[in-house]
Amino acid sequence: MCGCDLDPYDRHLQFQLPDALLSLPQAELLRRTAYENGMLEVQGYGSFVRCLLRVTMTQDSTVTFGVWLAVHQVEFDRAYEIWDRPGYAELELFGSLANAVPPWGQPLLGAAARAVVRDTDEPPWVVEGFTPLLDQVLTGIWPHSEVLAGLPK
Numbered sequence: 001m002c003g004c005d006l007d008p009y010d011r012h013l014q015f016q017l018p019d020a021l022l023s024l025p026q027a028e029l030l031r032r033t034a035y036e037n038g039m040l041e042v043q044g045y046g047s048f049v050r051c052l053l054r055v056t057m058t059q060d061s062t063v064t065f066g067v068w069l070a071v072h073q074v075e076f077d078r079a080y081e082i083w084d085r086p087g088y089a090e091l092e093l094f095g096s097l098a099n100a101v102p103p104w105g106q107p108l109l110g111a112a113a114r115a116v117v118r119d120t121d122e123p124p125w126v127v128e129g130f131t132p133l134l135d136q137v138l139t140g141i142w143p144h145s146e147v148l149a150g151l152p153k
Contacts, residue, residue: 014066018048018098038123047076051115053126059144071095091117103150107133
């Protein structure tokens with residue numbers, strides 16, 4: 001995740017890579033990777049699309065995670081075709097979270113999700129989870145201190 005100073009009431013954290021790629025040596029990652037506009041294809045690892053996941057917390061605060069959604073090649077190709085075009089506004093993606101989002105961590109990694117475009121100037125937003133935990137993360141109001149305890153300082 002980025003090392004920026006963070007506002008405790010409106011945090012924005014971005015995962016730089018899908019978790020599965022973190023252990024790859026830099027040279028190997030560069031050799032295997034094609035990247036463009038929030039879309040990432042890594043030979044032998046799959047296709048990923050940058051998405052936003054907002055968590056609502058107590059104390060009228062939120063944290064928005066820039067996560068990677070692992071998608072099937074067909075979904076990736078469809079997104080690639082319309083990413084910077086008028087059809088982007090209707091983009092809907094189905095995939096699985098490629099990051100262990102704190103404070104929930106590993107139980108969220110691989111959670112099935114749906115993402116849609118809310119604003120054509122932003123990546124798609126994760127709006128639905130198909131596992132009980134991801135659904136709770138998206139729809140619940142989480143204790144501010146509990147969520148912040150899992151975030152980088």
